[in-house]
Amino acid sequence: MRMGLPVIAADLNPVAVLINKAMLEILPRFANHPPFNPDSKKKYHPDHKWTNAHGLAEDVRYYGRLINEDAKKRIGHLYPPVTLSDGRTVPVLTYFWARTVQCPNPACGCQMPLVGSFILKKRGKETYYVSPIIERNGKNSLKGFEVHTGEPEVKGTIISKSGARCIACNEVIAHPYIRQEGIAKRISHRLMAVSADTGKGRAYLFDPNQEQQILIEPKWIPEIPLAHNPKNISPPLYGMTSYDQLFTKRQLIAYDTLNELIIKLRLELTGENVNEDYIKAVVVFLSFAIDRLADFNNSLTTWKPSGEQQMHLYIFRQSKTTYSGQYRPLWISVRRRVQR
Ligand SMILES: [Zn+2]
Incomplete structure (x- = not known):
């Protein structure tokens, strides 16, 4: 040409x-x-x-x-600002969500966050991380998240090739269980943190109000099936079989x-x-x-x-x-x- x-x-x-x-x-x-x-x-x-x-x-x-x-x-209006500790309201830049699945350990039952890492920021000596709040009352349950600075309490990887580690009981759950829960539509999601534009950089915080904005139903749902190609396209293995399932409702x-x-x-x-x-x-x-x-x-x-x-x-x-x-x-x- x-x-x-x-x-x-x-x-x-x-x-x-x-x-x-x-x-x-x-x-x-x-x-x-x-x-x-x-x-x-x-x-x-x-x-x-x-x-x-x-x-x-x-x-x-x-x-x-x-x-x-x-x-x-x-x-x-679907993207409300957050209030910083100094009282200023600023726009949100990023939402950090975790998919969760219930721990199959009968003594635990906690909703396990399926995340690679809880670290939000790691630059030089500055580290921000998400800390899950676990309530241990007979059985374990995930109450929510907090954002802290310093060294994260949850060490090591959560998800690896062998499976996902439960943050409450430390048991490693193999991928076939997570896939099965996904196919049964039992994978949920929780907001862990947001990052906000401070004007000089990013602030990391948890704001429970931000979790609600995701519940609005979209008019347009592209229920177009994803190709069946497990080697290259993995979402269907976890029950996400159409394009709309790759996005949040707000997206x-x-x-x-x-x-x-x-x-x-x-x-x-x-x-x-x-x-x-x-x-x-x-x-x-x-x-x-x-x-x-x-x-x-x-x-x-x-x-x-x-x-x-x-x-x-x-x-x-x-x-x-x-x-x-x-x-x-x-x-x-x-x-x-x-x-x-
Ligand atoms: Zn557990």
């Missing part, structure tokens, strides 16, 4: 098809296209020379911001809202004296932004305490190099075509 020859491409993976389409068809077609959003028109001289995909990128950023503001108005509401807003935007822009295909191009790139959000905002991501960041989940985890490498031909193709 870069040599200007007719090309036929095919892939079984719809994501790969769409990425190829966007990079090889859509971007070169709109190379050097000026942006049409009102802000850029004001900001740049009408004779400004737009090169490569910079004009399209301006539009994607502008309309992306617009969608973000609209989404805040629609669903911002589904957020994606539904963002999708609706993109569709609304497309309808609003149509007829605004702009090439219909160019509007479609903007919409394709905005939908890539939602795809990227889904990679980071689902119920199976992990947390990196040293970087204080959540890690993404999907296919790119193993192929980071391919992923960034994929972007390179995009710019090359745009530039070469222009030169020609």
Whole structure:
């Protein structure tokens, strides 16, 4: 294609098809296209020379911001702020949930948090960790969580290859039991902590009010079955058999809202004296932004305490190099075509 020859491409993976389409068809077609959003028109001289995909990128950023503001108005109330110890109310950045399963030890019966680690932050000498509160009254029960600094009380790993260790009785429970509980829909979840934006960094705390926000039912539930491929796709082994089960209810509401807003935007822009295909191009790139959000905002991501960041989940985890490498031909193709 870069040599200007007719090309036929095919892939079984719809994501790969769409990425190829966007990079090889859509971007070169709109190379050097000026942006049409009102802000850029004001900001740049009408004779400004737009090169490569910079004009399209301006539009994607502008309309992306617009969608973000609209989404805040629609669903911002589902994300209430937290109150810090100094009395300030600040926005929440991250929610730390634990899936739990009942310990099968008849003398215990505690809801075991199935987490890799209770450490929230570990930078230099500073450590924040979650401490589960266990009530030992005949049987053991999980009362809740607290956030502390210093060395964590629960030592060692909770989940390993051999199974999950119960924090109350120390028994190691093998994975087949957890899977069986998952298939029987007996895995529950509890909020362990939140991280909040203090303006200077992150604060870690437990706020019981934050747990309620997750109970709202989404209108849109993508009950699309996950592929049966136990070697590469493990959620079905734990009873999560469709896409909706990979997300919290609030996350589904957020994606539904963002999708609706993109569709609304497309309808609003149509007829605004702009090439219909160019509007479609903007919409394709905005939908890539939602795809990227889904990679980071689902119920199976992990947390990196040293970087204080959540890690993404999907296919790119193993192929980071391919992923960034994929972007390179995009710019090359745009530039070469222009030169020609
Ligand atoms: Zn136990």
